Amino acid sequence: MTGHIMPRKIYFMVFGCLLALTALTTLAAYVDLDAYLGTKIIPMNTVVALLIAACKATLVALFFMHVKYSSHLIKVVVAAGLFWMAILIALTMSDYKTRNLHIPNPPESWQSSISQPDR
Amino acid sequence: MADAHAALPHSGALKEQFDDLEQQHEASALGMWVFLATEVMFFGGLFAAYTIFRNLYYPGFVAGSHLLEVPFGATNTAVLICSSLTMAMAVRSAQTGKRRALIVYLLCTMALGLAFLGIKFHFEWYHDYLDGIVPGVHFAPSPELLAHWAQLHVAPPHVEMFMYFYFVMTGVHALHMIVGVGILSVLVIMAYQGKFGPDRFNTVEMSGLYWHFVDIIWIFLFPLLYLLGGRFR
Numbered sequence: 001m002t003g004h005i006m007p008r009k010i011y012f013m014v015f016g017c018l019l020a021l022t023a024l025t026t027l028a029a030y031v032d033l034d035a036y037l038g039t040k041i042i043p044m045n046t047v048v049a050l051l052i053a054a055c056k057a058t059l060v061a062l063f064f065m066h067v068k069y070s071s072h073l074i075k076v077v078v079a080a081g082l083f084w085m086a087i088l089i090a091l092t093m094s095d096y097k098t099r100n101l102h103i104p105n106p107p108e109s110w111q112s113s114i115s116q117p118d119r
Numbered sequence: 120m121a122d123a124h125a126a127l128p129h130s131g132a133l134k135e136q137f138d139d140l141e142q143q144h145e146a147s148a149l150g151m152w153v154f155l156a157t158e159v160m161f162f163g164g165l166f167a168a169y170t171i172f173r174n175l176y177y178p179g180f181v182a183g184s185h186l187l188e189v190p191f192g193a194t195n196t197a198v199l200i201c202s203s204l205t206m207a208m209a210v211r212s213a214q215t216g217k218r219r220a221l222i223v224y225l226l227c228t229m230a231l232g233l234a235f236l237g238i239k240f241h242f243e244w245y246h247d248y249l250d251g252i253v254p255g256v257h258f259a260p261s262p263e264l265l266a267h268w269a270q271l272h273v274a275p276p277h278v279e280m281f282m283y284f285y286f287v288m289t290g291v292h293a294l295h296m297i298v299g300v301g302i303l304s305v306l307v308i309m310a311y312q313g314k315f316g317p318d319r320f321n322t323v324e325m326s327g328l329y330w331h332f333v334d335i336i337w338i339f340l341f342p343l344l345y346l347l348g349g350r351f352r
Contacts, residue, residue, distance in 0.1 A: 005214045015204040019197060022341075026193045029346035045349035049342035057335045064207045064331045066324075071145060074152055081156035085163045092167050096174065 004069035014063045018056055025052040132318040140318060147321040151328050162336055165291070169284050169343065177348070179277020182268055183285065184347035186252055186278075191242050192345035195235050196337060202231035203334045210327045213310075213320035221310045221323070228330065229303045232296055239293055244286075254282040285344050292340060295333045302326050 025048075033044035062068040067078055137143040173180045209224035244253075251259035258279050260268075268275055306326055309315065315323055 005211060008208075008211070011204060011207050011211070015200065018200045018203075022193060022196045022200065025342055025346065026189060029189070029342075029350045032349065032351045034349075043348055045351075046342075046347070049346050050339075053339050053342050056338045060203060060331050060335050060338070064203050064334075065328055070148065073145070074148055077149065077152040077156060081152075081159040084156070085159055085166075088160075088163050088167050089170060093170060093174075096171055 004066060006063070006066075006069070010063060014059050017059055021052050021056050021059075025049055028052070132316075144321055147325055148328075151325040155328065155332050158332060162288075162291075165284075165288050166339070166343075169288070172280055172284065173347070176274075176277035176280055178271060178273045179275075180281045181348045181352075182271060182273045183278040183281025184344060185350070185352075186247075186250075186282075187285070187345050188243065189345050189350060191238055192341050195238050196341045198231050198235045198238070199334045199337050202228045202235070203331050205231065206327045206330045209306075210320065210324050213315045213323040214317060216317040218310060218313060218315070221315060222307060225303055225307045225310060229300055229307070232300045232303070232330075236293060236296055236300075239289065247282075252278075252282055254279045254286060258282070288340055288344065292333065292336055295336070299326075299330050299333055302329065 028048050029045060031045075033048060035042040035044045061078065067075060133140055133143060137146065205224045205227040209221055209228060212218075212221040212224055247253050248257055251257055251261065252264075260275060260278075265275065268278065303326070306323060309322065
């Protein structure tokens with residue numbers, strides 16, 4: 001086998017799913033999905049949007065990019081790329097979340113560079 | 120294995136350093152996926168930086184996201200998904216040796232890629248420039264916009280930071296699309312010359328991997344930039 005020839009039907013089914021998920025993620029953005037944990041707001045809209053994006057990316061990779069039918073070696077390389085990305089995000093964010101960072105306010109001087117209307 | 124491709128060494132499809140077509144195909148795919156892993160690292164840095172600043176300047180980022188037009192973003196997502204389908208069908212046509220279908224599908228993919236770039240350049244970036252929300256180059260929001268942000272207690276430099284991310288991320292993505300369209304035009308010429316067939320389609324398939332990867336990047340850019348924090352407010 002040199003490259004798996006997939007039935008046309010699968011490509012069109014994946015295509016349909018991708019379009020449906022795009023419509024779903026767009027519509028979901030207009031619905032307030034915020035969840036409350038005590039007083040803390042959990043931005044569920046972002047979580048839902050990213051989950052849908054991950055599903056779409058998985059569909060593209062598995063079927064359009066033939067990962068489902070590839071050798072273990074290829075799958076390991078794909079997983080390694082994603083694992084590196086997870087390290088990058090997780091370790092960077094753990095640093096920002098566990099340190100008391102002083103975030104300076106933007107300088108007020110930006111306003112002088114923009115012409116203001118008469119008040 | 121060797122028997123199955125006994126006649127192939129004479130066809131020239133099999134390069135002499137490989138035992139058989141399967142090994143040759145595996146080597147191409149491995150090389151392409153290693154390149155795509157470096158691309159994950161390239162875009163990963165931008166995504167990580169975006170995540171940090173989104174946490175630091177959340178209200179400013181939401182205000183910036185609301186400056187973008189969701190219909191254009193959603194349309195472009197659909198356009199790219201269509202182009203991924205035509206690219207997948209192009210690879211399939213090469214695998215099954217259908218030259219005419221291959222050329223048609225490659226041209227469709229190119230046209231959809233150019234449509235994406237057209238929407239991006241003409242309906243989005245050009246109007247962003249006219250509206251004065253291009254960071255660095257021309258960041259001069261209208262007084263109404265500044266008053267609106269003041270109401271929301273949003274610092275304009277924070278919105279500008281979002282716009283930097285928007286322009287760099289979509290800009291680098293558009294650059295990848297332009298490279299992809301260039302690759303496709305070479306493929307069309309090669310396909311016209313009859314250089315692809317059931318035992319030689321690696322070039323088409325590997326270019327397809329690149330095209331689908333660029334599609335995946337957009338699949339993440341769309342919710343992160345256009346739908347940030349929801350649109351219900």
